[in-house]
Amino acid sequence: SRLVKGLSKTRESIVSGIDSIFSGFSSIDEDFYEEIEETLIMGDLGIHTTEKIIEDLRARVKEEHIKDPSACKQLLIDSIRSQMDLGENAYQFENRTSVVLVIGVNGVGKTTSIGKLAGQMKEMGRSVLLAAADTFRAAAIEQLTEWANRSGVGIIAQKEGSDPAAVIYDAVQAAKARKTDVLICDTAGRLHNKKNLMEELRKINRIIEKEYPEAYKETLVVLDGTTGQNALAQARQFQEVADITGIILTKMDGTAKGGIAVAIQSELGIPVKYIGIGEKIDDLQKFNADEFVNALFG
Numbered sequence: 001s002r003l004v005k006g007l008s009k010t011r012e013s014i015v016s017g018i019d020s021i022f023s024g025f026s027s028i029d030e031d032f033y034e035e036i037e038e039t040l041i042m043g044d045l046g047i048h049t050t051e052k053i054i055e056d057l058r059a060r061v062k063e064e065h066i067k068d069p070s071a072c073k074q075l076l077i078d079s080i081r082s083q084m085d086l087g088e089n090a091y092q093f094e095n096r097t098s099v100v101l102v103i104g105v106n107g108v109g110k111t112t113s114i115g116k117l118a119g120q121m122k123e124m125g126r127s128v129l130l131a132a133a134d135t136f137r138a139a140a141i142e143q144l145t146e147w148a149n150r151s152g153v154g155i156i157a158q159k160e161g162s163d164p165a166a167v168i169y170d171a172v173q174a175a176k177a178r179k180t181d182v183l184i185c186d187t188a189g190r191l192h193n194k195k196n197l198m199e200e201l202r203k204i205n206r207i208i209e210k211e212y213p214e215a216y217k218e219t220l221v222v223l224d225g226t227t228g229q230n231a232l233a234q235a236r237q238f239q240e241v242a243d244i245t246g247i248i249l250t251k252m253d254g255t256a257k258g259g260i261a262v263a264i265q266s267e268l269g270i271p272v273k274y275i276g277i278g279e280k281i282d283d284l285q286k287f288n289a290d291e292f293v294n295a296l297f298g
């Protein structure tokens with residue numbers, strides 16, 4: 001499938017390592033667990049999550065009286081999957097009047113992801129409006145406008161440097177007047193000034209709550225999957241300044257660090273809602289932990 005192909009680098013890095021361990025050991029001993037641990041850490045599942053997986057694997061091996069290393073593979077897959085358990089992913093904003101705030105630092109793929117999401121919603125028959133509230137860079141406004149034109153959706157923008165909250169205010173009024181289904185807002189993510197960022201997001205949230213209380217609200221953070229553990233650290237920082245409801249993990253097609261999706265769900269408890277596996281509109285896919293684990297190991 002497309003997902004399997006998109007995740008091929010991560011698949012190679014984790015699965016080939018794991019497979020050689022399962023075939024290389026004749027008994028389940030400490031070295032066996034250590035090698036699995038190393039492989040998972042190399043695959044960017046993170047030390048903390050990896051330790052939990054190994055602990056869980058040991059318990060499963062004991063409980064089921066497994067003696068043969070090759071019989072451990074399914075147990076390991078189950079252990080990894082269990083670390084990701086956050087229940088079924090919800091996409092309420094798709095079928096309701098909603099506002100989706102999208103946050104992320106420069107270069108992670110924020111604009112591209114918003115463009116893909118807008119295009120997909122439009123294809124589903126929803127009316128979409130974009131708000132260019134990342135007003136810090138003129139290029140960001142231009143790029144978002146290009147995506148809006150390409151996808152045939154409306155956009156509310158002001159000039160570079162204008163107040164993001166003012167853009168959001170305009171966009172909310174326009175969304176209400178046009179009876180737009182989904183308003184997707186490109187907002188900033190300058191983490192180097194967390195106090196300002198927090199203030200900005202608070203102001204934006206206040207406007208949405210006051211002007212558009214009937215709208216369902218979603219706050220998505222975009223993270224670059226190729227940065228591995230840095231993506232996890234970034235998510236933690238965003239968690240301090242916003243009520244994040246989901247993650248968009250991009251560029252998973254170009255990286256062997258895809259295991260970071262496991263670490264994000266396990267350590268932060270935030271659902272990965274979408275993954276980016278390419279540059280085209282259809283290359284933003286809904287994330288499903290079962291499919292993900294199956295694509296990696298199946």
Ligand code: GDP
Binds near residue numbers: 104106109110277
């Ligand atoms: P922004 O600064 O966060 O808005 O980042 P952009 O949306 O401009 O994306 C930065 C670069 O990453 C662009 O060249 C995008 O085409 C690319 N990109 C974004 N998402 C993906 C993805 O899922 N896969 C790949 N291969 N490239 C991506």
